[in-house]
Amino acid sequence: MNAQKGFTLIELMIVVAIIGILAAIAIPAYQDYIARSQMTEAMSLSSGLKTNVTETYGQIGTFTGIDSGSNGIPASADIKGSYVDNVAVDDGVITATMESSGVSKGIQGSTLTLTPTDATGSVTWACTSNALQKYLPKSCTGS
Numbered sequence: 001m002n003a004q005k006g007f008t009l010i011e012l013m014i015v016v017a018i019i020g021i022l023a024a025i026a027i028p029a030y031q032d033y034i035a036r037s038q039m040t041e042a043m044s045l046s047s048g049l050k051t052n053v054t055e056t057y058g059q060i061g062t063f064t065g066i067d068s069g070s071n072g073i074p075a076s077a078d079i080k081g082s083y084v085d086n087v088a089v090d091d092g093v094i095t096a097t098m099e100s101s102g103v104s105k106g107i108q109g110s111t112l113t114l115t116p117t118d119a120t121g122s123v124t125w126a127c128t129s130n131a132l133q134k135y136l137p138k139s140c141t142g143s
Contacts (some may be wrong), residue, residue, distance in 0.1 A: 035104035035135045038083040042096035042112040043127070043137050045079055045087050053092050053116060054123045063092030063116060092116045098131075107131050112140065 026065035056071040057063055068076040068089045076088035083103045087096045094114040098107050110131035115122045136142045 002071045031104060032106075035107050036105055036137070037051065038098070039101050039107055039110075039112065039129075039131060040097050040137055041081045042084050042087075042098060043140065045081055045084055046096045046112060046114050049073060049079070049087065049089060049094050050114065050116075050125060051121075053089060057092060057116065057118075057123060066092040104135075107135050110135075112136070 032108070052065050052071070052073045053063075056066045056073070060066075060071075065071075066073070066089060068074065073089050076086040079087040083099055085097045085099045086095065089095075092114070096112045098110045098112075100109045110129060112127065112129045115126045115128065116127065127137075129136050129140055129142045133142040133143050
């Protein structure tokens with residue numbers, strides 16, 4: 001007697017259904033992960049300017065006039081990355097603007113803003129963004 005070996009149609013359909021369920025969960029999670037990594041570039045480029053702003057504030061005693069293209073701070077168009085269009089400084093406030101294309105859909109054109117505050121002798125930074133919180137680093141608050 002020759003017994004047939006292999007999978008039944010029902011078994012194959014169950015495997016395909018399981019793969020479909022896993023893909024439905026994994027793909028959105030992966031897309032959120034990619035968007036977070038792209039926003040991390042904005043945080044990294046912005047954080048690089050915190051030293052310049054803090055040093056200038058220590059010298060002149062005010063955030064007014066601490067702008068891109070002055071006081072040793074590069075012009076906003078000179079600071080860009082793979083996903084960040086520019087990083088501008090206006091009166092000490094650092095704003096990174098994401099590209100409008102070539103980045104994850106949820107963060108296209110979004111901004112990440114670092115706002116300085118004088119904490120009696122030192123400068124503290126508050127991070128805000130108009131992007132959803134799920135796309136931001138943990139130290140930043142979103143909409």
